[in-house]
Amino acid sequence: MAKSITLGVVGAGTIADFHFKAWAQSKTHIAVVSDVNRERAEPYLRAFGAAYVADYHGVIASADVNVVVCLTPSKFHYEIVKGALDAGKHVICEKTLTLSAAESLELARLAKKKGLLLFTSYMKRFFPAVKKAKELMPALGHITSVYAWTYQGMGMDIQTGEIPESCRRIGGGDSAVKQLIGGGILVAGGSHILDLLLYLVGRPQRTVGMVHRRPGLDVDFLAHAMMQLPTGGVVHLEANWHPLRKIGYEQRGWDEGLEVSGVNGRLIVRTPVWNQPEHNAAQLSFYDNQAQTWTDFRFDIVNPFVEAEAYFLSCIAAGRQDDYDPYVGYRVDHLLELIQMSSDHGGLVDVRWEDEGG
Ligand SMILES: NC(=O)c1ccc[n+]([C@@H]2O[C@H](COP(=O)([O-])OP(=O)(O)OC[C@H]3O[C@@H](n4cnc5c(N)ncnc54)[C@H](O)[C@@H]3O)[C@@H](O)[C@H]2O)c1
Numbered sequence: 001m002a003k004s005i006t007l008g009v010v011g012a013g014t015i016a017d018f019h020f021k022a023w024a025q026s027k028t029h030i031a032v033v034s035d036v037n038r039e040r041a042e043p044y045l046r047a048f049g050a051a052y053v054a055d056y057h058g059v060i061a062s063a064d065v066n067v068v069v070c071l072t073p074s075k076f077h078y079e080i081v082k083g084a085l086d087a088g089k090h091v092i093c094e095k096t097l098t099l100s101a102a103e104s105l106e107l108a109r110l111a112k113k114k115g116l117l118l119f120t121s122y123m124k125r126f127f128p129a130v131k132k133a134k135e136l137m138p139a140l141g142h143i144t145s146v147y148a149w150t151y152q153g154m155g156m157d158i159q160t161g162e163i164p165e166s167c168r169r170i171g172g173g174d175s176a177v178k179q180l181i182g183g184g185i186l187v188a189g190g191s192h193i194l195d196l197l198l199y200l201v202g203r204p205q206r207t208v209g210m211v212h213r214r215p216g217l218d219v220d221f222l223a224h225a226m227m228q229l230p231t232g233g234v235v236h237l238e239a240n241w242h243p244l245r246k247i248g249y250e251q252r253g254w255d256e257g258l259e260v261s262g263v264n265g266r267l268i269v270r271t272p273v274w275n276q277p278e279h280n281a282a283q284l285s286f287y288d289n290q291a292q293t294w295t296d297f298r299f300d301i302v303n304p305f306v307e308a309e310a311y312f313l314s315c316i317a318a319g320r321q322d323d324y325d326p327y328v329g330y331r332v333d334h335l336l337e338l339i340q341m342s343s344d345h346g347g348l349v350d351v352r353w354e355d356e357g358g
Helices: 014-026 038-048 057-061 074-086 101-114 128-140 176-181 185-200 304-318 328-345
Strands: 006-010 029-034 051-053 067-070 090-094 118-121 143-153 206-212 222-228 234-242 254-262 265-270 283-288 293-297
Touching (some): 006 057, 014 038, 038 051, 057 074, 067 074, 101 118, 118 304, 118 328, 128 185, 128 265, 128 283, 143 185, 185 222, 185 234, 185 254, 185 328, 222 328
Parallel strands (some): 029 051, 067 090, 090 118, 143 234
Antiparallel strands (some): 143 254, 222 234, 283 293
């Protein structure tokens, strides 16, 4: 029998709004919301009839809550997710799962050991274009090459121009951007595109990275990585915070996707700007070499946050996690760390996967 679900939410900032909208649609029961800043939680307390606690331990300790959703800045994810799992709660956590692959691996293992479900929310998997691409992947045959890119418009030239306030160190400490997401474009955009790579294509076995920063800037704005697939195909990842205002298929400075080539064809997926998915659907084009035809698939516009939440909650209700396993967050964090490590120390790095199934 499906379990009933009661959420406890930690963090009521920018990303939380997308999740709360999804829960409003699905009429999900929310017992308690925590934010260190009460004002940020306030609108959701009223809308969902939820209680407020300032300290997230109150969410974890709540007997009513069986699922904890962690939406705080990434640097707090480890302690909150660990606390929730230790208390026997299922967890949905915004990406990235933590700021360290070792911590993400530990959390996934803990969830497995305790028989709990852990989802790191990479919502872009839930675009219909991505789901259809997954279905078409076998038709490509042996994969020879992947180009995966995320160009995010900054509205300014961060590469040679003035460094934005949000990327400047505060006192001797980290910049606001680093404090929020734990890095620059590699973590912000690269994480999503690495998740799509892992989901659609599979796990690379070696990588080399080049990650660029500037003096005075504590986050990267340009990152490249070459990765080798076990079957010999090569992946090129590019993540770029840039000033070009009209690039991308929506012509609004957002240009992100994957081009996957195999011996039997090619597919190209493009995603819309992350925070306004209501304007355009993700796109998919597919080339079939045998028929020598291109097909441009067009999809209804869907909000991937709504789809992702519906999926996670249905899995929790049914008590199963399927292929969206608890190691999803670890795998991305592992690649992010190795790309950075290769860039810092030079050279090709072997990827040793420590999750189950190798
Ligand atoms: N999926 C995506 O595309 C996407 C986009 C943006 C952000 N994110 C992720 O979402 C997370 C949050 O980002 P955001 O932009 O919403 O940040 P934000 O700063 O707007 O919101 C975070 C909220 O958490 C609260 N908070 C901080 N520490 C807390 C604690 N210990 N207990 C309770 N509340 C606490 C803050 O007061 C704030 O209201 C990050 O991990 C980020 O990487 C994902």
